[in-house]
Amino acid sequence: MGVPRFWREIPYRYQLIGTRCSTCDSSFFPPRAICPKCRGAGNVEETKLSGKGEVVTYTVVRVAPEGFERETPYIVAIVRLEEGPRITSQIVDCDIDEIEIGTKVRAVFRKVGEESPSGAIYYSYKFVPA
Amino acid sequence: MPRYRIRSRDIATMWGQDPVAVEKGLGIIEKAVPGIDEDTITISVEAARDALKRARISPEEIGAIYVGSESHPYAVKPSGSVVAAAIGAVGRMTSADYEFACKAGTAGIQTSMGLVGSGLIKYGLAIGADTAQGAPGDPLEYAAAAGGAAFLVAADDKGNVARIDHTVSMTTDTPDFWRREGQSYPRHGGRFTGEPAYFKHVVETSKMLMEETGTSPSDFDHAVFHMPNRKFPERASKTLGFTRDQVKQGLVVQYIGNTYSGCSPLGLCSVFDVATPGERILLTSYGSGAGSDSFHITVQDGIEERRELAPLTGDMISRKKYINYATYVKYREKLNFAE
């Protein structure tokens, strides 16, 4: 992807900054400008999420998309963060049979990919068992 | 610290060497290997985050970040700016990356001391981290490891982990170990890396430090030296007059290998796992090319409380998963993948 597209999301990916609607007390990640429940009546501000969560569901990717070939097999999960929103991410630093629905995880900072060997490096959140 | 480890014996067997002899000769049992998604930047971020947990300051108050490494992910584009964005150190802040072989991390500490000591900034963050590569089959392969440590440096003296009382360095042009631009692996001068390089700088700089602070080995509770293997720091400490007990706690190379810019910094972190207020630590790093930074450190009252706020170095060392040589090669990208 072009560098501006990656750069724009840096604070959100690096620090897990989402948004919170104070009208209905819902948190969102990735950040949303419009609260889907309150719409116009919502009051939405940025909020830093703790990175703690639990596994809602997961899979083991064995046939990788472009750029992820060296990592197979790897675990991808939907994690529910303790503030409420769900997030899709890899789970690393664990064996495949260590993960099940309900496993507690926490966010870490890892390399997710690169544009090419000569291109920009993409960093983002991943999760490890807590 | 990455959680993967490879045993020296497994590397030795791969290259047809005597595994027991190799392990005994180097004193390295196993080394830390980075996962395929880890690099100097990710390691620096994790270390910095733990430092912040212990320091309990707002990241916006950090005035400088220095990442020292010989494996910065970019040849041009600083690791420090990514670390800054990842920990929220935004705004009024200076940064630059350092390279001085294995002493780039301690060089960053010295620079931070200067900036905070002069009052130009409130807090400085110095990181030494590496995901060093050893050429397949080369003796360096047993030692070259991945890991990093971060230190938040402040001028005020309130409830800190430790106080740096003095630092002094020595720098010469000694080509004992180097890597040319564009080359994947470093080269070294074999036995030349010993007496004229490592030992000369480590011993002379440590002596300078003790002279300038009016101390002698018996004044210190712990001594940490750069650890390219286990033999070198043990011999240097003996030459200087330190006992085995004094260097024991810092000798992490046996379990994680030589983490290059993270090496003596991680040795220091290991000492902080157990040190008590009032204890004194001598730390002397060594960077090929060559130079040494030596420090006189006194442990402060804040250590007991702050220690608990983030994982202990010893725990990170024990949290491990063994991999075999094939997996090691895959992780370290020594395979040529089709473009």
Next chain:
Amino acid sequence: MIGMQKVAIIGVGMTDFGELWDKSLRDLTVQAGLEAIRDSGLPGEEIDALYAGCMSSGIFVQQEHISSILADYCGLTPKASTRVEGACASGGLALRQAIMAVASGMYDFVVAGGVEKMTDILTEQTTMALACAADREWEAFQGVTFPGLYAMMARRHMHDFGTTEEQLSQVAVKNHKNGAKNPHAQYRRPVTIEQVKGSSLIADPIRLLHCSPISDGAAAVVVASEEKAREAESDPIWVLGTGQASDTIALHDRREITTMDATVAAGREALDMAGLTIGDIDLVEVHDCFTIAEIAAIEDLGFFPKGEGGKATEDGLTELEGQIPVNPSGGLKSKGHPVGATGIAQAVEVVLQLRGKAGKRQVRDASIGMTHNVGGSGGTCVTHILGR
């Protein structure tokens, strides 16, 4: 339809689905379009407008502006031509647009077509193109693939309802059995449950034979107003109802990971419009991009209670002779899934079934049929109900 005219389908056409090396995107569309127009008995000049569903021609063949290409190469210029995109629901959406265009009274005859040419690039690139139907920034960026998303849905479904790998595999067995009777299908051989369960893992628990293939193909239908339909040569098949709904793009943002709310809403809208209940449907073509998708679809449309889709499949209730035949065409699994064409091909199948022209896979006494077309992992759903 309140305030709108009644609408019918009077002509259908489709190409074979498969790896069609000799056919370009233009070739495929022209073939399907001409067949549909011929089938309708209309002279080409009578066509008023064209809606074409195509998901990713830009990535697959580096061509956008499909609307112009198709009107041009089908000989339909200067009539109005519009490309419609909703990921894998592009075809179904194109059909709905055509229906609305005729029902509004604006046009008499509109062609709704769908096409996808997926095999001109390497598989890894195709996978990347398909990932564009997911949330690129927050799903695909993190390394999840389409099979991965549906695999996570499957695992949660297995956890919540006890759905088994056996049941997931049975969907593939059934659809291949049906597809073997479909001359246009990409795969025309039955498979055994052992073959499905033994196929390689793509993203646990989804295996190779749980996944629909990469395909080339096109399909088209001619939609006509009531007045014109009654004058036409062939018996009109009436559009009794249509429904469409949207949902979050990312699977992690859904209300429930195992339920496609868009399917529930779109299905209900179509039934309400038609004044029918789910029990009135004689056959249904659902969006089985992966076998779990069929199980979720038959639950979310209301054929079976939530959680019981797997058991219903295992018990044979969705077989050709079963209580509610699901995917008599062979589904996406066996027939193939040229993304933009699928929604239209589903309508083609239902029309053939209702006309009694489905050959060896004919459902007995078929008088009302339903189609169900989904985009991405459920961000879009469009349904149609057709009747004699």
